Amino acid sequence: MNDTLSVSRIALLLKKYYAEDRVRVFSLLAVTFLVLAGCFIFFRLVMGFNVTAFASMVYVVVSCLFSLTLGYVSAHFFCTGQIRSRRIAMLTTPVSTAERFLAAIVVSLFGVTLMFGVAFVLADLVQTLVTGGASLFSDAELMTDIYNKMKMVFGNDFSPLRFGVESLTTGALLYNAYFLLCGLTFDRHPFLIGLLIFVAADAVLGRVAMQIVNPDIDLATLATTQPDRLPELLPHYLGRLMNVTRIMHIVATVTLYVLVFFRIRRSQLR
Amino acid sequence: MIEIKNFTYGYGKTGRCVFSDFDFRFEPGCVYGLLGENGVGKSTLLHAMMGLLRPRAGAIRFGGTDVCERRPSVLSDCYIVPEEYDLPRISLSDYVRINAPFYPKFSRSDFERYLAGFELPAALNLKSLSMGQKKKVVMCFALATNASLLLMDEPTNGLDILSKSLFRKVMAQGMNESRTIVISTHQVRDVENMLDRVVILGRQGILFDRTVDEAARHLRFGIGAPDAIFAAPSLQGLATISRGDGVTDSAVNIELLFCAVQADARKINDCFTNQR
Numbered sequence: 001m002n003d004t005l006s007v008s009r010i011a012l013l014l015k016k017y018y019a020e021d022r023v024r025v026f027s028l029l030a031v032t033f034l035v036l037a038g039c040f041i042f043f044r045l046v047m048g049f050n051v052t053a054f055a056s057m058v059y060v061v062v063s064c065l066f067s068l069t070l071g072y073v074s075a076h077f078f079c080t081g082q083i084r085s086r087r088i089a090m091l092t093t094p095v096s097t098a099e100r101f102l103a104a105i106v107v108s109l110f111g112v113t114l115m116f117g118v119a120f121v122l123a124d125l126v127q128t129l130v131t132g133g134a135s136l137f138s139d140a141e142l143m144t145d146i147y148n149k150m151k152m153v154f155g156n157d158f159s160p161l162r163f164g165v166e167s168l169t170t171g172a173l174l175y176n177a178y179f180l181l182c183g184l185t186f187d188r189h190p191f192l193i194g195l196l197i198f199v200a201a202d203a204v205l206g207r208v209a210m211q212i213v214n215p216d217i218d219l220a221t222l223a224t225t226q227p228d229r230l231p232e233l234l235p236h237y238l239g240r241l242m243n244v245t246r247i248m249h250i251v252a253t254v255t256l257y258v259l260v261f262f263r264i265r266r267s268q269l270r
Numbered sequence: 271m272i273e274i275k276n277f278t279y280g281y282g283k284t285g286r287c288v289f290s291d292f293d294f295r296f297e298p299g300c301v302y303g304l305l306g307e308n309g310v311g312k313s314t315l316l317h318a319m320m321g322l323l324r325p326r327a328g329a330i331r332f333g334g335t336d337v338c339e340r341r342p343s344v345l346s347d348c349y350i351v352p353e354e355y356d357l358p359r360i361s362l363s364d365y366v367r368i369n370a371p372f373y374p375k376f377s378r379s380d381f382e383r384y385l386a387g388f389e390l391p392a393a394l395n396l397k398s399l400s401m402g403q404k405k406k407v408v409m410c411f412a413l414a415t416n417a418s419l420l421l422m423d424e425p426t427n428g429l430d431i432l433s434k435s436l437f438r439k440v441m442a443q444g445m446n447e448s449r450t451i452v453i454s455t456h457q458v459r460d461v462e463n464m465l466d467r468v469v470i471l472g473r474q475g476i477l478f479d480r481t482v483d484e485a486a487r488h489l490r491f492g493i494g495a496p497d498a499i500f501a502a503p504s505l506q507g508l509a510t511i512s513r514g515d516g517v518t519d520s521a522v523n524i525e526l527l528f529c530a531v532q533a534d535a536r537k538i539n540d541c542f543t544n545q546r
Binding site (some may be wrong): 092 | 315320322324331340341342343344345346348350351356358362364369371372373444449
């Protein structure tokens with residue numbers, strides 16, 4: 001018997017989760033849907049379609065939602081804080097820690113992605129009904145316009161797939177792994193402590209990233225001494241900064257997930 | 271089969287040690303009765319054997335594998351029936367369909383046989399069951415997994431008088447040469463005819479560990495025996511334990527034996543080594 005990773009056992013665990021905790025699964029999907037639909041409808045009806053604002057909103061909302069659902073589902077699979085009898089039943093189910101962890105990620109990814117699509121379509125429908133305006137999906141010209149605007153924001157190689165992957169690798173997964181680790185490490189006020197450490201680490205890492213990109217350029221000094229050169233240097237500087245921070249994000253994400261995995265494996269035993 | 275070596279465990283980082291350098295070995299083909307006062311660690315030991323607790327020192331090995339590794343191959347060959355069980359609100363057939371594939375040796379026909387043994391119908395909805403009925407379902411499932419190690423924590427709690435009798439019958443059907451069953455209980459009368467070996471835990475470790483056959487030969491249970499090494503009042507008179515001759519069998523009263531061991535374990539254990 002393969003003791004580490006078996007796809008069939010993950011499938012069985014997911015089936016068990018769905019069959020035995022159907023109310024919990026649907027509640028999770030409903031909350032995810034309501035949050036996303038609320039944000040999308042607000043965005044479409046009140047703010048108008050501002051692509052940059054939309055992208056920022058997607059990053060923040062999807063990151064938070066993914067973190068929350070993964071935390072919630074992981075707590076179920078690893079039985080942190082559950083009643084004793086249920087904890088015994090879940091933890092003695094013959095699946096490995098890696099399989100539990102992957103099952104939690106699959107549920108969260110599937111749930112958030114599915115609800116993202118449903119909420120997006122609903123927001124579009126609401127806009128069409130309320131304003132009587134053209135739908136995003138029925139108006140090909142408007143769709144092309146949005147796609148071009150996205151390219152302006154994210155570069156010429158923009159594609160929806162890349163956008164999705166980047167939003168996960170540079171945002172949601174990092175925050176998720178980080179706050180999961182805090183939740184598993186600190187018994188009291190894990191999110192407050194996590195937030196404080198995050199702000200401090202972000203400031204330090206931001207400074208490190210700037211030094212890696214170009215230690216010779218001090219933008220603050222440059223802005224006061226040579227303001228005319230700023231428009232010429234800024235795009236180049238920011239481009240390099242983005243590349244460095246992206247690499248740092250990916251390395252940090254992988255490292256944090258490895259730490260979360262070991263921490264969670266240890267914490268399930270008392 | 272399952273070997274406990276230098277097992278040390280306490281709740282919390284600095285809490286009292288429930289077990290300290292505890293050694294024991296459970297052999298296959300045997301039904302163990304795990305007895306002890308409240309708080310000596312019977313349930314803790316069962317949970318540790320299932321890999322639910324991390325020892326401060328030592329290890330518990332099942333077939334040579336540390337149970338703390340929580341490998342699916344080990345978990346699928348062990349099953350614990352906890353004292354309280356929370357079943358999902360689904361039908362019994364769905365429960366079996368979802369959970370049976372995790373246990374490669376699960377037998378549906380055995381499961382139906384055990385259900386019939388408990389006089390339970392196959393078409394049940396788990397949400398409408400009482401605690402005792404839930405326990406019976408879990409015990410049927412546990413036996414049908416054909417796991418080599420079956421741990422039961424207070425299995426007769428919540429069962430009515432008829433069910434206790436059926437329990438003994440079902441357990442007898444489920445026992446085989448390759449299986450180890452460990453029953454932790456305070457209700458010794460419910461299980462005394464099923465046990466092969468009695469293990470009595472105390473705060474300093476194991477106070478008594480003998481087969482029921484040995485106890486029957488080396489101890490003599492009676493009423494008002496003049497040479498008693500232990501006596502306790504009972505409805506029939508003064509229930510006594512005397513030294514046996516090592517040959518003649520005596521009907522073992524496990525409850526009395528437990529009281530005697532709690533009173534003076536050394537005196538009882540001496541009967542097995544120093545024969546008259």
